[in-house]
Amino acid sequence: MGMTMAEKILARASGRDKVVPGEYVTATVDVIMGHDGTFPRAYELMKENGFNKIKHPEKMVVVADHRVPATNVAAAETHRKMREYVREQGIENFYDAGSGICHVVLPEKGHALPGRLIVGGDSHTTTYGALGAASTGIGSSELAYSMIKGELWFRVPETIKFLLKGELDKGVTPKDIQLKIAGTHSAEVAQYKAVEHTGPAATALSVDERMTLSNMGIEIGAKFSFFAADEKTLAYLKERTSEQVEPFGPDEDAAYLAVYEMDVSGLEPQVALPHNVDNVKPVGEVGEILVHQAFLGSCTNARTEDLEAAAALIKGHTVSPWTRLLVIPGSHEIFLNLTKSGAIQTFLEAGAMIGTPGCGPCGGGHMGILAPGENAVTCTNRNFKGRMGSPESFVHLASPVTVAASAIEGKITDPRKYLT
Numbered sequence: 001m002g003m004t005m006a007e008k009i010l011a012r013a014s015g016r017d018k019v020v021p022g023e024y025v026t027a028t029v030d031v032i033m034g035h036d037g038t039f040p041r042a043y044e045l046m047k048e049n050g051f052n053k054i055k056h057p058e059k060m061v062v063v064a065d066h067r068v069p070a071t072n073v074a075a076a077e078t079h080r081k082m083r084e085y086v087r088e089q090g091i092e093n094f095y096d097a098g099s100g101i102c103h104v105v106l107p108e109k110g111h112a113l114p115g116r117l118i119v120g121g122d123s124h125t126t127t128y129g130a131l132g133a134a135s136t137g138i139g140s141s142e143l144a145y146s147m148i149k150g151e152l153w154f155r156v157p158e159t160i161k162f163l164l165k166g167e168l169d170k171g172v173t174p175k176d177i178q179l180k181i182a183g184t185h186s187a188e189v190a191q192y193k194a195v196e197h198t199g200p201a202a203t204a205l206s207v208d209e210r211m212t213l214s215n216m217g218i219e220i221g222a223k224f225s226f227f228a229a230d231e232k233t234l235a236y237l238k239e240r241t242s243e244q245v246e247p248f249g250p251d252e253d254a255a256y257l258a259v260y261e262m263d264v265s266g267l268e269p270q271v272a273l274p275h276n277v278d279n280v281k282p283v284g285e286v287g288e289i290l291v292h293q294a295f296l297g298s299c300t301n302a303r304t305e306d307l308e309a310a311a312a313l314i315k316g317h318t319v320s321p322w323t324r325l326l327v328i329p330g331s332h333e334i335f336l337n338l339t340k341s342g343a344i345q346t347f348l349e350a351g352a353m354i355g356t357p358g359c360g361p362c363g364g365g366h367m368g369i370l371a372p373g374e375n376a377v378t379c380t381n382r383n384f385k386g387r388m389g390s391p392e393s394f395v396h397l398a399s400p401v402t403v404a405a406s407a408i409e410g411k412i413t414d415p416r417k418y419l420t
Contacts, residue, residue: 002251004159005226006194009134013117021158021257028151030116032059034143035102037066037363038121040078042143043085054089055150061093061102061111062086067366068097068358075366100331100357103127103215103299107207108333110241114229114248119146124299124381126217130210131237132229132248134194137218157223158257159194159250164201166265171416173309174209175301175379175399177201177262178216179270183280185260191221193257196250201264202227207236208305215300216381219277269414271377272397275385283402283414292374293324294407295388297355298362301379301400302330304337310404311343313418319351320410326368328355352407361388370395377406 003011003018011019013027034042039062046052054060062082070076079097086094095105103124106112114132118125121143128135138146146152162181168174181189195217197210205213210227217225227233228249237245268282296302296310307329319325327347329335335357338344344354361368362380369389370376376388376395379402383395396412405415 001255002253004194004250004254004256005132005196005228005248006134006157006159006224007254008250009115009117010154010156012115019156021156023156024153025156026151026153027117029119029146030059031061031111031118032143032146033061033063033102033106033118033120033122033125035062035066035122036064036078036082038140038143040082041140042121042147045141045144046148051148054091054147057090058092059150060091060147061106062091063095063099063102063105064097065101065358066363069356070097071367097358098332098356100329100334101299101302101359104303104330104334107131107211108240108331110237110243113237113241113243113245114233119143119152123218124215126222126225127211127215127299129217129225130207130214130227131233132226134224136223155192157192157194159196159254160190161196161198161256161259163259163261164197164199164264165261166201166263167204168201168264168267171401171419172267172269173399173401174205174212176267176270177264178213178219179272179280179397180267181262182220182272182278183270185220187219187276187278188221190217192223193221194224194226195220195222196226198228203230206305207232208303211303212300219381269399269402269416271402271412272383274383274394274396277382277397283398283412286412289396289412290375291323291377291406291411293326293368293370293376294403295326295361295368295376295378295380296400296403297326297328297330297360298378298380299330299359300381302328302334304334306379306400307334307338308341308343310400311338311346313401313404313415314350314408315346317350317408319407323407323410325350325352325407326355326360327352328360329357331357377403377412379403
């Protein structure tokens, strides 16, 4: 019997010829990521326990993204200490404020490669599975342990497969696929399981689009969320790394716990209603929901393709006078792309606010937050109570084009009416 992608990577990383679901292994990690939300606590834990040196600084990637630009003294002090520690430890892969969101920057800079085992101090580290990496989020204590030892223990997960068929209609996006999966199968269908996305509709997706599904793999409980590394993957990475990159996928005779088939043809734009990611309805069934703030950003949907699609829809229109549209590109590279393509100009002409590349309001408590009673429609990954400010506000998840259409009308709107 062959192995799934998760099994192959964990076997290689633990020095085994084969592993099976349920086994516990200690695996050497290839990349360790920390950001300004979790990395400072991790190195403080190291110091508190008498460890003063990261074992493999060359494996570290550190990003300032959650509280940028710093809006208070505490955030500024956190960043200052983090910069000092990075220099002290000789960490070369450091991306300071303005570089972008960790889960956008790591793929751009060639740190996420097929077949690698990556751990990161953020739950949406599953994003790199779009490039064929086994990547998963960990807490600050596990991050500290990984920094000290260069390894971490894992229980080998069972794997489920989502077999995607058909073709997406105009105005329907991979975000809608993932919301539909969550709404149909629940937010726990992949709890501590690996996910593999396969089938003709999965293969047809661009690398940017695949990252959206892998990013939100954690929203259905996934430990890892994969796409096989194919020619599209290799083309994406060709200009981003000097390392040799090969196609990577599961064995043909790998065993799966379950296979879920989904025909994406005829799928409608989806919306996740407050306060759970699996509280999902087609956009035509959500009713009259006024939008006080529309947000285009986050590690889920702030890549070039996402924001250019939103800009194309909004071009020639203006944002509703009762709605705020906030646009935050996922990285400095993406900001430059949008400037060159004219998308930034389009957003500004429509009346949008443009923010520094970073997480923005997605994590709550930092710029663009919501007041009590306000509704937001956003292309982020979570709509938990208080996620974007007041616990008495309401966050609705949708695709970038649905967010753009909703900003125009000041209410949650089907984007297809603007794309005919």
